[in-house]
Every structure is written in C-alpha cells, then in structure tokens.
Amino acid sequence: MNSNNPDPHYREHLQAVAEALKALKTPLYIVTHVDPDGDAIGSSLGLARALKALGKEVIWIAEPPRYLRFLARDQELHPALQRVPEGATLLVLDSAEPGRVTGAPVEGRVINLDHHGTNPRFGDLWVVDPSKSATAQIVKDLIDLLGVRWTPEIATPVLTGLITDTGNFAFANTTPEVLHTAAELVGYGVELAELTDRLRWRPPEYFRALGQVMETVRFHFGGLLVTAHLPAGLEVEDSDDFVGQIRYAEGAQIAVFLRERPEGVKLSIRSRGGVSAQAVAVSLGGGGHVPAAGATLRAMGLEAAYLRLLPAVEAELRKAGYWAD
Numbered sequence: 001m002n003s004n005n006p007d008p009h010y011r012e013h014l015q016a017v018a019e020a021l022k023a024l025k026t027p028l029y030i031v032t033h034v035d036p037d038g039d040a041i042g043s044s045l046g047l048a049r050a051l052k053a054l055g056k057e058v059i060w061i062a063e064p065p066r067y068l069r070f071l072a073r074d075q076e077l078h079p080a081l082q083r084v085p086e087g088a089t090l091l092v093l094d095s096a097e098p099g100r101v102t103g104a105p106v107e108g109r110v111i112n113l114d115h116h117g118t119n120p121r122f123g124d125l126w127v128v129d130p131s132k133s134a135t136a137q138i139v140k141d142l143i144d145l146l147g148v149r150w151t152p153e154i155a156t157p158v159l160t161g162l163i164t165d166t167g168n169f170a171f172a173n174t175t176p177e178v179l180h181t182a183a184e185l186v187g188y189g190v191e192l193a194e195l196t197d198r199l200r201w202r203p204p205e206y207f208r209a210l211g212q213v214m215e216t217v218r219f220h221f222g223g224l225l226v227t228a229h230l231p232a233g234l235e236v237e238d239s240d241d242f243v244g245q246i247r248y249a250e251g252a253q254i255a256v257f258l259r260e261r262p263e264g265v266k267l268s269i270r271s272r273g274g275v276s277a278q279a280v281a282v283s284l285g286g287g288g289h290v291p292a293a294g295a296t297l298r299a300m301g302l303e304a305a306y307l308r309l310l311p312a313v314e315a316e317l318r319k320a321g322y323w324a325d
Helices: 010-023 038-051 068-069 135-146 152-165 176-187 194-199 204-214 238-246 277-283 300-317
Strands: 028-033 058-059 089-093 109-114 125-128 218-220 224-227 254-261 264-271 292-298
Touching: 010 125, 010 238, 028 038, 038 068, 038 089, 038 135, 038 152, 038 176, 038 224, 068 152, 068 194, 125 238, 135 152, 135 176, 152 176, 152 194, 152 277, 176 254, 204 224, 224 238, 224 300, 238 254, 238 264, 254 277, 254 300, 264 300, 277 292, 292 300
Parallel strands: 028 058, 028 089, 089 109, 109 125, 224 254
Antiparallel strands: 218 224, 254 264, 264 292
16 A cells, blocks of 8 residues: 555544553553654654553563664663563554564554555554654544643653654644644643754764765766765764755755665665655665655665666656656
C-alpha cells in the first residue's frame, strides 16, 4: 500500500486501540524502527510514560541517538528482546514495515501505530494515517482518548516528534492540525526554547566531519539532484542530518545522502516540487513519505550505490516533468 490519503476510519481504529490498552492486564513492550529519529523516540517514549501513568506494566525498548538521549531517564532504557514473552503485547510505533522494527521480534499480539503511506497495516490492531504529520500526532490523539493527565514529562517527547518530523514546522507536512497540537503540548508545560535548543546539539566530531562531507557534494541532472556521502573511515552519529544541509542547494528538487553501513549503503532522500522521495525509495527497496524517505542498498559499496541511485532518480525526475532527453 502506498497511499498518503487520510484513514476514513481513523477515530474508529484509534478508539479500538485505546480500549484494548485500557483493558490490558499483561506486560506491554513498546518498540520502534531501526536508527530511530525524533518521531520514533518521542512518540514511543511519550506513550510509554502515559501508559505507565495508567498503571500499566510497560517496557520501552529503544536506543535513542545521542542528540535525543536527554529525553529518557536511565531507568527507562531496556535491552532488546530475543522473544516476546507469552501473553505479552508488542506495540510498534513509527515503523513503515515489520522488517524495520528493532528491539523485539514482531510476534504475538501486535498493535501498529504509524503514519507512513507504505505501511502494510500489519498487526492485530493498527492505526495508520499517512495524513498525520508524525506518529506523535496519532499518539497525542490516543493519549487524549486514554484520559491520561498531561504532564511536561509526557508532552515533551510527544512534541519532539512533531518538531523533528516537520523540520521545526517548516516542511510541507506542517498543517493547521499539527500547529494546534503543538500549541496544546506547550500549554502542558513543555519548555519550548530549551527543547528546541537541545535538539540542535551535536558532538564535536559532527562538525569536524561536516567539512569532509561537503567536499563530496555533487550535482547531477543539471543541478536537479544533489548528493553527498560520508567519506570512508568516518564514523559520525546523527549523520543523517547532513541531508538537511544539502537539500537547500538552489535548483535541487531532490537531495540524497549516502552512508556505508555493515549491511550496505543507507540512503536518506528529501524532495520538493512534485518530485517523490518516496517513489525513489520504494524503487530501491525502501519507503517513507513523499518529501522524505530512505532505503538501504544491501551488500554493496558507495560506487555501486551511486550507479543504482542515479537511474532511479532520473526515472522520477522524468515522471515529474523535470527531465527529458
């Protein structure tokens, strides 16, 4: 499924999940996707805290990247599971497909909350609405239905999900709904200036690597595509941020940052102007949203990854009417 249309049964599905969670008497394990971003960490941590406030036994399994580590308390961090215990429920947030889930195998009773259009609606219960700016928006609505009293500790990670997935409320998915929700969350006691400042912190090695990454910038198709990659030998946490640096090249309709990983080359893709990052990612075995998506080209190096990437981008530029012979 690859639709970005709203779920016409959103409230019905959300109510079913709320009722199931309120009735739950067995342990609940909350997980998200590999290489979690602000929405993955924020939505899952906020919901974990809300459910604990309801008296539920909740185990949150996630590895926040360095720039998000400040959101979680040490006692909230738990190791990954090899098996989901018998009778427990697995709650998966912000993962476009089962194969991207980390922290626990997707087995047993599964509840799936997500906003990716490519999500196949897996699980026993699911709420998938691609019209939502972030999974954190779904979590905000769910917590309201659960009747939990909002606190700064719950609202802060949920707002983090909205901030990061909308690019500080600058991306095209910044809707009146998400701005209204953000205002509500700030009203629950979130220290907005402190939060947005902390979300921009990066370690010194990030800035030392930035210059080397910028030396790899290349323009293709007359400047319609801009690419960069992490040079060999560099290890930088939060390196996906680099795609945000190059996406503002004048005239570029699509930007791609490539990073070699043990399993292959990871692509972070951003687009504008009717060009679909999602379409490019799907053609390469990945997924995501129309303006922001990703894929992993397995068992290959950077040179081979570029050779796979360029034809996929060319096909999308042609489809969008930007490129022709």
